Amino acid sequence: MSDRDWETPLTSNTLEQRYEIIQQLAKKAGRRTLLARDRKTEELVVVKLLSFTSDFEWDALKLFEREAKILQAISHPAIPRYLDYYELDFNNGNKGFALVQTYISGKSIEEYLKSxxxxDEVEIKQLAKAVLEILIYLHGRQPPVIHRDIKPSNILLGDRSGNSIGQVYLVDFGSVQTLAAKEGGTMTVVGTYGYMPPEQFGDRTVPASDLYSLGTTLVYLVTGTHPADLPxxxxxxxxxxxxxxxxxxxxxxxxMIEPSLERRFTSAEHALQELIQPQLVDIVLSTTQQPSDSKVKLTRKADTLEILLPAKGWNFGVGFTTAFTTFYNLILVPATGIAFSPYWRISHPLIWLIVGGLWYGNYILISGVLKYLLKRVRLKISSQEIELTHEIIGWKYRHIFNASKQDVSALKLIYGYHGNRRYMHIWIGKNRYELWGDSILTEPEMxxxxxxxxxxxxxxxxxxPNFYIPKGD
Structure with a gap:
């Protein structure tokens, strides 16, 4: 269908002797979106045209009529307002329809990204909050109205003011659905790949489906990559x-982007509440829980996860080292002193070497006992970095690593390695670090x-893979 076929018999640039066409905003098979001026009000409007072309599908008319009907029934400052709807006769003899709605001045998120x-995170949260408030209004209608095509090109931003992201608008209700319409018959599967939740592909749409689309839109903003191109x-x-x-x-x-409806936010109200007052304990995605007898301390703050492993406490190794330290100090050191007593006043390097060796041995033995009894392992993950340290009574005596979160390349649980023990390793780039082993943790804790x-x-x-390396090999 040529552009001339879209002209009405009245005039090439005016519809119904009222709407003066200024420019074309978008087009696709059988449809045009135009920017026009209403001669009665002198205001800018958007005119959507649908024509019965040779490739016309009745589903397109059904969606077009539903958009007009729903826009006529709703009223929200962040949604285009219904103005008019009428039938058209085109020059080629085809019939068509026109939907007129208010024009919203602003650029889409898509346009901003391409420019x-x-x-930043503050702006993205403002955007999310604004769209959620629109969805609360739509989903709260009776019957609930589901947009079904939230994406960067359908979210407009007005002029910024101060630290605000600006007025946020939700447009293009060409894919809209109500739950009542769904219950009345089979729905057309519509939406945009990458932003559609799994259930929408299966012709099932619920209010939480819009949350998934909003979530993937926000993912696009924070990564700069189309959701379909992400792993x-x-x-x-x-x-x-x-x-x-x-x-x-x-x-x-x-x-927000959970494929499973059961794990996604159930409503826009719930999502907004969690955005404003996060409850991290309630939204952790772990499939396992802390064992009831575990002494591990896990703390979640606003933007930090911290895991503190307790000291090993008294065990055979500590007992043996303590016994040897006692023997060393009560028997070996005095015996050595008695043996060399005639020479204590002689300034001989050997004497000082022996004394130094005795003190250093004491340091090694006592510090070993303290580490066994008091050493704790602390893993801290913040929004930007990850840090692993060893400490004794709050003193960080050993700094294992401190790296950016983006540098973490792998996590591995290794079972049956080196004498059938369990370990957890983390890779920072090409470097491997042991987080902890089963000498501290049980298998459920691990x-x-x-x-x-x-x-x-x-x-x-x-x-x-589970394997065992015999000693001596």
Whole structure:
């Protein structure tokens, strides 16, 4: 269908002798979106045209009529307002329809991204809050109204004011659905790939489906990459390593894009409440829980996950070292002193070497006992970095590593390695570090903590094959 076929018999640039066409905003098969001026009000309007072309599908008319009907029934300052709807006769003899709605001045998120603008976490939260408030209004209608096509090109931003991101608008209700319409018959599967939740592909749409689309839109903003181009694991988009978001916002965003409806936020109200007042304990995605007898201390703050492993306490190694230290100080040191007593006043290097050796031995033995009894392992993961330290009574005596979260390349649980023990290793680039072994943790504790670290970092845990290396090989 040529552009001339879209002209009405009245005039080439005016519809119904009222709407003066200024420019074309968008087009696709059988449809046009135009910017026009209403001669009666002198205001700018948007006119959507639908024509019965040779490739016309009745589903298109059904969606077009539903958009007009729903826009006529709703009223929200962040949604285009319905103005008019009428039938048209085109020059080629085809019939068509026109939907007129208010024009919203602003650029889409998509346009801002393509122009190179970036959004920080504060701005993205403002955007999320604004869209959620719109969704609360739509989903609260009777019957609930589901947009079904939330994406960067359908979210507009007005002029910024101060530290605010500006007025946020939700447009293009061409894919809209109500639950009543769904119950009345089969729905057309619509949406945009990359932003559609799994259930929408199966012709099932619920209010939480809009939350998934909003979540993937926000993922696009924080990563700069289209959601369809990001890696996935078990159907969930893996975005965490490409961002420097706070832990609380990362976990909130995970809930928004959960492929499973059961694990996604149930409503826009719930999502908004968690965004404003995060409850990290409630939204951790671990599939395991802390064993009831575990003494590990796990703390979640606004943007930090901290794991503190207790000291090993008294065991055979500590008992043996303590016994030897007692023998060393009560028997070996006095015996050595008696043996060399005639020479104590002689300034001989050998005497000082023996004395120094005795004191150094004491230091090694006593510090070893203290480490066994009091050493604790602390793993701290913040929004930007990960740190592993050893400490005694709050004093960090050994700094294992401090790295950016983006430098973490792998997590591995190794079973049956070196005498059939269990270890958890983390790779920072090409360097490997042991987080902890089973000399401190039980197997349930190991699995629980591995899930917690994996969830926080957004990295899948891999497990080494179970094998045993005999001593002497």
């Amino acid at each position: 190179g603008r970036s959004f 996935q694991k078990d159907g969930r988009i893996q975005f965490e390593l490409l961002t420097n978001l706070s832990l609380e916002f990362t976990q909130w965003l995970r809930r 699995e629980w903590l591995a899930q917690e670290v994996s969830s926080c970092l957004g990295i899948e845990i891999s497990r080494e």
